[in-house]
Amino acid sequence: MNKLVVMKDQQAVTSSLKVAETFGKRHKNVIQSIENMTAENSALQNMFKLGTYLSKQNKTLPMYYMNRDGFTLLAMGFNGKKAMEFKVKYIEAFNSMENQIRKYGGFQIPNNMSEALQLAANQAKQMEIMKPKAVFADAVAASNTSILVSELAKILKQNGIDMGGTRLFKWLRTNGYLISRKGTDWNMPTQKSMNLGLFEVKERTIDHGDHTTISKTTKVTGKGQQYFVNKFLKDDKPVLV
Incomplete structure (x- = not known):
């Protein structure tokens, strides 16, 4: 009863x-x-x-x-309990x-050596393209270090996303991740972002001699x-403006 159904030409089939x-x-x-x-x-x-097979008599x-x-x-037309x-x-x-x-994608079974070599070359090329993105995603998943938004933009750009810090800040504001209202809360995380654990705000006290001020910096968490x-490399492929 093994392999009742197999993959052939990118679809599930069985044989006569x-x-x-x-x-x-x-x-x-x-x-x-x-x-x-x-x-x-x-x-x-x-x-x-229609296909062919090799019998026991060769x-x-x-x-x-x-x-x-x-x-x-x-x-x-097949009847009975069995x-x-x-x-x-x-x-x-x-x-x-x-x-x-559906989960992993179909694949093409080569019919001859030429097709097999071409398929292998295409797969190797695709793996090479995806390798830095996969390595980067794995590294990020294990990261416990928060980074600046501008640093995230640089990493994204290194991995094929045409992105700069200014454009990333704008995208985050436009899509509701950072506060777009001008004022002291400009570029601070929205409540939605904080609830999702996407950002943290680092505060630093600056002593000016006769008074002190507090500087707030938005940083992207590991999560x-x-x-x-x-969102940028796999899922939504956001449109950048």
């Missing part, structure tokens, strides 16, 4: 061989059923794809791949594989760094 094995059918009869169905209704042909023989819809139509149990297991296997596709890294 696996169906025949699981339901105790002769493979040639399963193939005949598929060909009868597609001959009667040409719209069903996109649910089945012969290349025909088989069919089928998606969830193709399997469902084919299995409608057949129902197998149908349920197949549907569960399709669900599991399709969830993986805030991870939040904004995900």
